[in-house]
Amino acid sequence: MRFSGLRVLKEGLTGNKGWSPHWRDADPKPEYDVVVIGGGGHGLATAYYLAREHGITDVAVLEKGYLGGGNIGRNTTIVRANYFLPGNSEFYSHSLKLWEGLEEELNYNVMHSQRGLINLFHNDGQRDAIVRRGNAMVNQGDDAILLDRAALRRKVPYLDFDNARFPVQGGLFHPRGGTARHDAVAWGFARGASDRGVDLVQNCEVTGIDVDRGRVTGVQTTRGAIRARKVAVVVAGRSSQVATMAGMRLPIESHVLQAFVTEGLKPCIDHVVTFGMGHFYISQSDKGGLVFGGDLDFYPSYASRGNLPTAEHVMEAGMTLMPMIGKARLLRSWGGIMDMTPDGSPIIDRSGIEGLYLNCGWCYGGFKAVPGSGHCMAHLVATDRPHDAAARFRLDRFRTGRGLMDEEGTGSQHSLH
Amino acid sequence: MRITCPICGARDRREFTVKGAALALERPARDAGDVAWDDYLHNRDNPAGRSAELWYHETGCAAWIVVVRDTVTHEVFETRLADGDTEAGS
């Protein structure tokens, strides 16, 4: 399925009857070189780069529901490379560069919009931390500009700068940060993978992983047994359940993260803005809805909807920071299941079982990681060696204590991220 | 979600904070080795369904409570004080 201006015009005049699906809805074959479990952003990107970079096309992506129905279609779409710690820093930098070439690469409009991201600070301590983060970003080769109050006011005049409790002192501006259209990213990678011969199999839940003498041999699914030389587990919030099928217990707790959207408004919020003193961040979608969120519901959960206390907190934080949004009516809220690690950083690694690879622990920040994660995961699966940009995302860092990446500096414990 | 504190009775979830799996009560010996400590500190069953967790009645009586509940439906089956075996209502 290809698009062109002429085609859009012609279809528009003839009732849009000539469009065809973007990818093949395949039936599973009995055997593949590689089976990818999970048809979210990371699974689809893994399959795409396996075919594109490594010429491995005998691949199936097995998705228990419909393609793109998980977190890839539920997130608030922020794309950035403003991480601080070695490991995260080079990885997200790598991923952002892939984003910047993604539309050309996929020949697909993923609506990547580098509108700029602003992290606000509200006191001297936060200012120091943000200067340090900005320097780390610049050292990594990415972009960061410190905005004082006056410069910030010119960009985002609508904040409550003189809030009695949390006055706004300035912000760290990351011009290459922004948003993208989440579904389109899934569809673009799906089309690219499918065109190269990858089978995308929907309604196919993996129910078992077959291991013989320390080596993976295939999977059991609701659509029959499938043999495979290699199996990649890329199932985000369901990582613990799938790992159990291979007898593993992961350093993961699943939590709900909520998001909210208002009715469509005229353009008023031009950037992505994050509050430094409460759980609140916001951007405006191309349709005009204000898209915002906060933090986890703060207890383990697999319910794909959130609790009221967190919703209230997010609304209050939003009203504290930008009272002007108070008259907008909320249209919808929803939740997605996050795979939280103790240090808040991800895992892309071998599993200890030959031919079985893990990609998980993306916490609430895995959308921006989609191209980078797929790229590095494909490298790991194809070559059995980690990609340089993801070499620190090791599973054993928790056991050894070496190489923990606690970006928030709160301590490497489940209840703290 | 409401949680029944064995001391204070049924209270709003806002009064509590969660520590995580009730595994926190099974602290290994100091010299148990890195695998045992890794299992205790990091690795989790993380069930979708019935789960035993440790909650803290932070703005109530400050008791630590074992809460057995469903992580999918949020139904609470059972609560009891973490340091004793006092059974409380569901």
Ligand SMILES: Cc1cc2nc3c(=O)[nH]c(=O)nc-3n(C[C@H](O)[C@H](O)[C@H](O)COP(=O)(O)OP(=O)(O)OC[C@H]3O[C@@H](n4cnc5c(N)ncnc54)[C@H](O)[C@@H]3O)c2cc1C
């Ligand atoms: C509300 C919200 C806001 C967010 N905001 C941002 C943001 O602004 N920026 C950012 O970078 N990140 C954000 N994230 C995080 C990001 O969405 C996730 O980290 C990322 O999408 C997870 O990877 P994925 O796309 O592969 O997951 P998913 O799309 O969830 O894919 C996993 C797939 O595996 C499938 N699966 C599970 N078990 C099985 C099985 N047994 N067999 C077959 N298939 C199975 C699932 O059905 C699912 O489709 C947000 C998340 C949420 C919920």
Ligand SMILES: [Zn+2]
């Ligand atoms: Zn109490």
